[in-house]
Amino acid sequence: AQSVTQPDIHITVSEGASLELRCNYSYGATPYLFWYVQSPGQGLQLLLKYFSGDTLVQGIKGFEAEFKRSQSSFNLRKPSVHWSDAAEYFCAVLPRRGGYQKVTFGTGTKLQVIP
């Protein structure tokens, strides 16, 4: 069955430390891949997306993600976390095939940043 998994429900990092949030998918062909961020009390905002080409994708707010076909992963990274990065992060996939397709969201990883 097609699925997207975020194995970490909650992650705590110190301000200034590096961050990696994991995302794995299970689809027949590489889907379109997205990372969204949700600040407390807000809707989701797109951080970055992968469609094709360079497997390292740059996004807003200093985030990047690397697509690894062999691992069916699309992990989100940031070299130095800021307190304002505390939020919930969602990986999402859109099947890459004909016809109308819908996005499936992971269950989210909540990031806590400590001083």
Next chain:
Amino acid sequence: NAGVTQTPKFQVLKTGQSMTLQCAQDMNHNSMYWYRQDPGMGLRLIYYSASEGTTDKGEVPNGYNVSRLNKREFSLRLESAAPSQTSVYFCASSHASKREIHSDEQFFGPGTRLTVL
């Protein structure tokens, strides 16, 4: 350019009451969506509309109805609210359509926090 707007922001209902959540977008998007967000479950698609005049069920449609009033507006109705419908509801829109495949992002509204007592 307001993006996606939702009303109301908060609502408390008693079991059995009805209400309509409103959503509008000003980006000329073809597709609109309604999701519910519950702790530990991510976002689950309730209904979507790929174009004006069409609606389709998503993952969790039971207990809900929708109307795509025009290209801008997509409403979600709870006819007889139940405590299990306590959730945060998000409306979203995107360029995707049934005639063209779009890999564009979805744009989200700020959400409606609904409590059913």
